[in-house]
Amino acid sequence: MSTVTVTFVQQNGEEKTFSDCSVGESLMNIGRDNEVEGILGDCGGSCSCGTCHVYVADEWQAAVGAADEIEEMTIEGVAPETMQPSSRLGCQIILTEAMDGLKVTVAPAEE
Ligand code: FES
Numbered sequence: 001m002s003t004v005t006v007t008f009v010q011q012n013g014e015e016k017t018f019s020d021c022s023v024g025e026s027l028m029n030i031g032r033d034n035e036v037e038g039i040l041g042d043c044g045g046s047c048s049c050g051t052c053h054v055y056v057a058d059e060w061q062a063a064v065g066a067a068d069e070i071e072e073m074t075i076e077g078v079a080p081e082t083m084q085p086s087s088r089l090g091c092q093i094i095l096t097e098a099m100d101g102l103k104v105t106v107a108p109a110e111e
Helices: 027-033 058-064 069-078
Strands: 003-009 015-022 053-056 087-089 102-106
Antiparallel strands (some): 003 015, 053 102
16 A cells, blocks of 8 residues: 655644555544644544644645535534634545645644
């Protein structure tokens, strides 16, 4: 199976890069399994908790694609203060070969 490299920028500014991430894996699973700060995946990836909220850098928007309506509604519901146009839920980003080098910023936790 092919693998890609992804980088998370945590809220404390620290970058965590992981190579050997399997295509077909969710970005949330990568972050949670590697203890990226702020990626908790509380709902197990069912698009309902928002604890996998990330911002996708502009240059990666095309490869990653936009959130669908359900994902957008979840973000609006659980992260109204921190939602941005580049917001995505990591559990809904399934890695493809086109995402090799992907960089996302972990969104701050809602108060
Ligand atoms: S893990 Fe819960 S919304 Fe993504």
